[in-house]
Amino acid sequence: MIIKDEQGMLAAGKQLALKLKAGMIVFLEGDLGAGKTTLVRGILQGLGHQGAVKSPTYNLVEPYIINDQPVFHFDWYRVKDAEELEYMGIRDYFNNESICFVEWPVNGGDLLTEPDLLIKINIYGTERELLISNYKDS
Numbered sequence: 001m002i003i004k005d006e007q008g009m010l011a012a013g014k015q016l017a018l019k020l021k022a023g024m025i026v027f028l029e030g031d032l033g034a035g036k037t038t039l040v041r042g043i044l045q046g047l048g049h050q051g052a053v054k055s056p057t058y059n060l061v062e063p064y065i066i067n068d069q070p071v072f073h074f075d076w077y078r079v080k081d082a083e084e085l086e087y088m089g090i091r092d093y094f095n096n097e098s099i100c101f102v103e104w105p106v107n108g109g110d111l112l113t114e115p116d117l118l119i120k121i122n123i124y125g126t127e128r129e130l131l132i133s134n135y136k137d138s
């Protein structure tokens with residue numbers, strides 16, 4: 001799917017929100033500035049979130065509760081060793097109740113099992129290509 005601008009990315013996120021259920025893990029791949037955080041912002045808005053959506057680059061995780069649904073947005077760009085994530089008890093976040101979004105999942109090493117959804121974003125100037133793979137049929 002080709003996304004023309006930031007508004008288009010937010011709209012794609014709102015559509016994606018309709019597919020999400022408790023327990024799902026979504027990986028987001030793509031270079032810096034690809035629009036991973038922008039897409040998550042659209043998804044969170046689609047789930048009913050009203051406030052701001054900060055990039056979790058510095059604190060590694062940003063938690064939300066949206067209509068009683070726990071949601072965690074991770075960004076592991078700055079993680080150098082997956083052990084950092086073990087220390088912060090990252091495994092506990094991934095459970096049947098929460099929905100988790102992970103930017104830079106590669107930096108989590110073997111910590112995570114495969115996602116339910118893998119979203120890859122490629123940059124073509126101001127356009128973005130969105131590739132979505134379903135891993136588990138849940």
Ligand code: ADP
Pocket residue numbers: 003004005006008009030031032033034035036037038039055103126127128
């Ligand atoms: P990432 O989380 O992948 O590093 P961000 O979502 O933080 O990326 O930033 C994406 C940036 O690219 C934003 O500044 C946004 O305005 C800009 N942008 C330009 N064109 C697009 C597009 N088609 N889709 C999404 N973002 C876009």
Ligand code: MG
Pocket residue numbers: 036037038055075103
């Ligand atoms: Mg980001």
